[in-house]
Amino acid sequence: MQQQQAPPKKKKKIKVPKVINGVETMVEVEVDDEGGPVWGPNGKHAILNHRLTRVDAPLKVSGAAEYTYDKNPPGLLYGRVVRSPYAHARVIRIDTSAAQRIAGVKAIVGATNEDVVEGSNRAADVAEKKDNMDLGSAKAPQKKERIVRFAGEPVVAVAAITPEIADDAVRAIKIEYEVLPHVVRAEDAIKEGAPKVYPDGNLEPKEKRGDAAKVEASFKEADVIFEAEYRTPILHHSCLETHGNLVDYRGGDSATVYASTQGTFTIPGDAAKELGLKESAVTAVVEHMGGGFGSKFGIGIEGKFACQLSKQAKAPVKLMLTRKDEFLLAGNRSGSWQKFKAGVTRDGKVIALLATQYQLGGLGDGSQAGQPYIYTVPNFYRERISIHTNEDASRAMRAPGHPQASFGIESLMDELSYKVGIDPVEFRKKNLKDEVYHRQLDRGAREIGWERRNKTPGGGSNPLKRGMGCAIGTWGGGGGPQCKVEVGIARDGSVSVAVGTQDLGTGTRTYTRAIVAEELGLQINDVVEHIGNSKLGAANASGGSTTTASLAPAVKDAAVNARLSIAEKLSPLLGGAKPEEISFSQGRVAGGGKTLTWKQACAALPSAGITAHGEWKSNLQSRGVHGVCFAEVEVDVETGHTRAIKMVHVQDIGLPLNRLAIESQINGGMIQSLGMALFEGRVMDAALGLQLNPGFGDYKIPGSFEIPELVPLIDDEDKREAVIGVGEPSIIPAVGAVVNAVFNACGVRVRELPITPDKILMGLSDRRTV
Amino acid sequence: MKSFEWVSPTSLNDAVNLLKSAPAGDDADDVARAIAGGQDLLTTMKDYITRPTRVVNLKGIRGLDRIEGDARKGLRIGALVTLAQLEENTLVRSHFPGLAEAAHSIATPQIRNLGTVGGNLCQRPRCWYYRLEEVICLKKGGSKCYAAEGENKYNAILGGGPSYIVHPSDLAPMLVALGASVNVTGASGKRTIPLEKFFTLPSEGSIRRENVLQNDEIITEIQVPASSFAAHSTYLKFKERESMDFAISSVAAAVELSLAKVVKQSRIVLGGVAPIPWRATKAETYLTGKTLSADVLAETARVALDGAKPLAKNAYKVPLTQTLVRRALVKAGGMSA
Numbered sequence A: 001m002q003q004q005q006a007p008p009k010k011k012k013k014i015k016v017p018k019v020i021n022g023v024e025t026m027v028e029v030e031v032d033d034e035g036g037p038v039w040g041p042n043g044k045h046a047i048l049n050h051r052l053t054r055v056d057a058p059l060k061v062s063g064a065a066e067y068t069y070d071k072n073p074p075g076l077l078y079g080r081v082v083r084s085p086y087a088h089a090r091v092i093r094i095d096t097s098a099a100q101r102i103a104g105v106k107a108i109v110g111a112t113n114e115d116v117v118e119g120s121n122r123a124a125d126v127a128e129k130k131d132n133m134d135l136g137s138a139k140a141p142q143k144k145e146r147i148v149r150f151a152g153e154p155v156v157a158v159a160a161i162t163p164e165i166a167d168d169a170v171r172a173i174k175i176e177y178e179v180l181p182h183v184v185r186a187e188d189a190i191k192e193g194a195p196k197v198y199p200d201g202n203l204e205p206k207e208k209r210g211d212a213a214k215v216e217a218s219f220k221e222a223d224v225i226f227e228a229e230y231r232t233p234i235l236h237h238s239c240l241e242t243h244g245n246l247v248d249y250r251g252g253d254s255a256t257v258y259a260s261t262q263g264t265f266t267i268p269g270d271a272a273k274e275l276g277l278k279e280s281a282v283t284a285v286v287e288h289m290g291g292g293f294g295s296k297f298g299i300g301i302e303g304k305f306a307c308q309l310s311k312q313a314k315a316p317v318k319l320m321l322t323r324k325d326e327f328l329l330a331g332n333r334s335g336s337w338q339k340f341k342a343g344v345t346r347d348g349k350v351i352a353l354l355a356t357q358y359q360l361g362g363l364g365d366g367s368q369a370g371q372p373y374i375y376t377v378p379n380f381y382r383e384r385i386s387i388h389t390n391e392d393a394s395r396a397m398r399a400p401g402h403p404q405a406s407f408g409i410e411s412l413m414d415e416l417s418y419k420v421g422i423d424p425v426e427f428r429k430k431n432l433k434d435e436v437y438h439r440q441l442d443r444g445a446r447e448i449g450w451e452r453r454n455k456t457p458g459g460g461s462n463p464l465k466r467g468m469g470c471a472i473g474t475w476g477g478g479g480g481p482q483c484k485v486e487v488g489i490a491r492d493g494s495v496s497v498a499v500g501t502q503d504l505g506t507g508t509r510t511y512t513r514a515i516v517a518e519e520l521g522l523q524i525n526d527v528v529e530h531i532g533n534s535k536l537g538a539a540n541a542s543g544g545s546t547t548t549a550s551l552a553p554a555v556k557d558a559a560v561n562a563r564l565s566i567a568e569k570l571s572p573l574l575g576g577a578k579p580e581e582i583s584f585s586q587g588r589v590a591g592g593g594k595t596l597t598w599k600q601a602c603a604a605l606p607s608a609g610i611t612a613h614g615e616w617k618s619n620l621q622s623r624g625v626h627g628v629c630f631a632e633v634e635v636d637v638e639t640g641h642t643r644a645i646k647m648v649h650v651q652d653i654g655l656p657l658n659r660l661a662i663e664s665q666i667n668g669g670m671i672q673s674l675g676m677a678l679f680e681g682r683v684m685d686a687a688l689g690l691q692l693n694p695g696f697g698d699y700k701i702p703g704s705f706e707i708p709e710l711v712p713l714i715d716d717e718d719k720r721e722a723v724i725g726v727g728e729p730s731i732i733p734a735v736g737a738v739v740n741a742v743f744n745a746c747g748v749r750v751r752e753l754p755i756t757p758d759k760i761l762m763g764l765s766d767r768r769t770v
Numbered sequence B: 001m002k003s004f005e006w007v008s009p010t011s012l013n014d015a016v017n018l019l020k021s022a023p024a025g026d027d028a029d030d031v032a033r034a035i036a037g038g039q040d041l042l043t044t045m046k047d048y049i050t051r052p053t054r055v056v057n058l059k060g061i062r063g064l065d066r067i068e069g070d071a072r073k074g075l076r077i078g079a080l081v082t083l084a085q086l087e088e089n090t091l092v093r094s095h096f097p098g099l100a101e102a103a104h105s106i107a108t109p110q111i112r113n114l115g116t117v118g119g120n121l122c123q124r125p126r127c128w129y130y131r132l133e134e135v136i137c138l139k140k141g142g143s144k145c146y147a148a149e150g151e152n153k154y155n156a157i158l159g160g161g162p163s164y165i166v167h168p169s170d171l172a173p174m175l176v177a178l179g180a181s182v183n184v185t186g187a188s189g190k191r192t193i194p195l196e197k198f199f200t201l202p203s204e205g206s207i208r209r210e211n212v213l214q215n216d217e218i219i220t221e222i223q224v225p226a227s228s229f230a231a232h233s234t235y236l237k238f239k240e241r242e243s244m245d246f247a248i249s250s251v252a253a254a255v256e257l258s259l260a261k262v263v264k265q266s267r268i269v270l271g272g273v274a275p276i277p278w279r280a281t282k283a284e285t286y287l288t289g290k291t292l293s294a295d296v297l298a299e300t301a302r303v304a305l306d307g308a309k310p311l312a313k314n315a316y317k318v319p320l321t322q323t324l325v326r327r328a329l330v331k332a333g334g335m336s337a
């Protein structure tokens, strides 16, 4: 084949993102320096860069798509976990005798020292820290102590023939605890004498950057010095499908795991370890999954329990977390508490910034992009510090750390712009080097009608007050070399593309087909994709918006190889035309003055058809995107209610593979962001250490009536002929845009999310009394 | 949910006897329960907050699912009438508009298709602490009200103590405003209870219950009398989230105006702010004989919230409810805002 015959390629080293537990770190890899396929100009595609309806839509709309939840093999058992009701406690005794007597209970794990599954879905470093602590405990040197560190931590799990019997068994298991002091509020956790979450204390420095002395000096040159604190609560991923797995292991030497996961290939290894099998003996199946948003990597604690239950019962066990479990123990977006002191000149330059950034990740570290984020501030000093509390560990959640950081700095910038009396858009431009932001700000402002903006926040006699705000974000979205794709063409003309990757609902299936169809001059439905199985070609986990930039280049490469391979076979029929000169378009294959239909062409193939393989090509993808959001809201100052009216998001993305899917991503990001701005937040009772709103009735995500007019705009000024992942950037700036719009509308600056009516009403009454 | 015995009687008599004869549970929340639409009962059972030994299905009893009457005689609403039926009924919509609005404001279309009027009046509180299986507060037989000192943003500002729940029903304030009463059948007979006397404050009735019903009693019918103000009734409900939310605060209002636009009589009942539908009698009295000017509305709103004692985190409910009182009266009085 053409490519294999080519002389050895020059190599170069580049840095690519590697996602661990949904968090990106950059690693160096060696890739080809030149050659290989190209996408060509963004405007010249027949299928790509158009609005493609998702190929799995009929299955999903009709309910035919089978999720892990829907799988019910014969002999299935249902798993449930027993959670600690205490935020911090020592397990003294576990009595399962009553539960064992319930008819239909088939397995109980975690009650003896041999099958303990500990902790939460925390990041690896945190687990290690905790292990050290357990070993260091003086009280029980020989026996490993069992300490629970948050209310909701699973201790034991049961499997029974119905979910209801499992639920009854959960209540029949008696666990005796020695209750230890806990702390669940960041401001309490940093107090002297606070209960210690970890032996080293509750504060964990993460980063120091900049020169504090220089910042202090440059405050002297500032015309205005301003200090403020901003806070966001812990948020939940709110995946429609809860975490869970169906582990089908009946005691033989192989097992199948149906998983609701963002990483098909993160499952077999984890499961094999629990089951005592070889990794290759475990097959993970992920045909359809109901959302992850960063929370579903690896088999998780619920998966470990499921494996052990299945092993004990020698029967398939489905352990899907209940919705309450999901809130309590499946991870969350860390909260934030940011303290700023900023110096700004009269002409609108922010010249000095001090930032203390607390990451509130419970047992986890939490995350926060460093300030001043996307802004250029000549002198800044920042410290990022984790504050630990007795709460479930944070996990990656759609653009980890960015919405928090963007909300903080964008609120600050907005406040500063009003302080010095400069239009917020102009003010931002003065402090942004990157011209792309200027371009996107101008486009967003035009689209929302920025000139109609309220000139006096809170002005006018009508209780319904409208206002506008804007904010900015950034993201990576590059890929890495992990995907192995196979394209097959059969003699009957059918085309398949296979790779083990997963579709989180983001449209992976659709563009995988589309790329192959485009390359072979076919229609999208002429291609069938096979994904979601660890026995297929390798693929990366879907975190950090890396899926598309990792997968699409490999699909393209495989499709090009398939095209060249079929062209080579057809050359004799097409007047001996060179394979690379044979054209494939509109279902026809042409060369050497002759034309064949696709069917005729395929009929000429050998009986085995054609199989071609593809790998990642760095030049087919890129990383680094911007993103600007504008929002218009209406605040009823007599009830405190905020209604979003319109949101506009401008997003650069390189080559948009499927415009409709990208618009949906942007819309989804704006909606989730609106939830963060106006509705969502975990509520904890400090004394009890319990979450008070672990359900969709009380943890309020936006519903259909809350959704404003959404305007997702793809920034086609971005001429990069390269694929970039865009799952995350649209959730970043919308929060700040809404918050700033609320201020512009009613004159109340809410510095602690969410902006609920009580805060607006109390804010208004405070202002009145001033 | 805890396993239970399911019975589906076809007569009222059998139903109340089945409620009466059920094996006694250990706790007030372990006793037999009637089930209608199940939209509330099932949520508490799934969370093991109620653990009935026997569940008595009312849906098999004939004749309780009708709305009858007319504008002159008033309404008779069967206890099994669904919320969807109520909001769509033309008689209700034209002559008791506030009741249709109240029904429409509840939950979601799916829940309104199943939830019934009787179940709506008898639903249990939504206080966060009540709804957590892990917490045994006063209302569940414990010794402490956790909301009093804890997270009480949604709790009562009026009539609270020692429990500070707010009654979650949206129909209740409106039905109280319309002067409704309920017909009840129990193992030892029938009685009719004015709805105003049906709900109990935690300081008066059993802290474990929100109304005067005995465990073997079933609501069979709600009677709404004809009145000179029913056609000028409205229900204004404030939700944090329009798509689905309980009332953070609500106002059921009805006014009768003279030709000269003077208030002859009015009803103002507050929801979402007290353990019972809170009738603002003083405000009603103040309003009588006045015209609905901006000043009068403001004063009525102030008087309606007289005596409010907010907890640490719910003071916002006072100005919020005052706004709703003014707006509800403007609407019921047929004025433009």
Ligand SMILES: Cc1cc2nc3c(=O)[nH]c(=O)nc-3n(C[C@@H](O)[C@@H](O)[C@H](O)COP(=O)(O)OP(=O)(O)OC[C@H]3O[C@@H](n4cnc5c(N)ncnc54)[C@H](O)[C@@H]3O)c2cc1C
Binding pocket: A697, B033, B034, B035, B036, B037, B038, B039, B040, B041, B042, B043, B058, B079, B080, B083, B105, B106, B107, B108, B111, B114, B115, B116, B117, B118, B119, B120, B121, B122, B123, B124, B168, B169, B170, B171, B217, B218, B219, B220, B244, B245, B246, B247
């Ligand atoms: C997500 C959600 C949102 C909701 N939002 C709202 C809202 O905004 N506003 C609102 O008012 N409600 C709301 N509800 C509560 C909703 O359950 C009720 O509105 C509904 O009407 C209950 O009726 P049901 O027939 O389903 O009651 P069931 O669940 O069947 O019964 C509820 C209780 O009443 C008792 N009961 C039922 N019928 C009778 C009877 N005839 N006589 C004596 N006792 C009886 C039962 O024993 C049980 O204790 C919501 C519920 C959910 C789940």
Ligand code: SF4
Binding pocket: B125, B127, B128, B129, B130, B137, B138, B139, B140, B144, B145, B146, B147, B148, B155, B162, B163, B164, B165
């Ligand atoms: S308000 Fe009532 S239900 Fe809520 S915690 Fe207090 S006693 Fe319990």
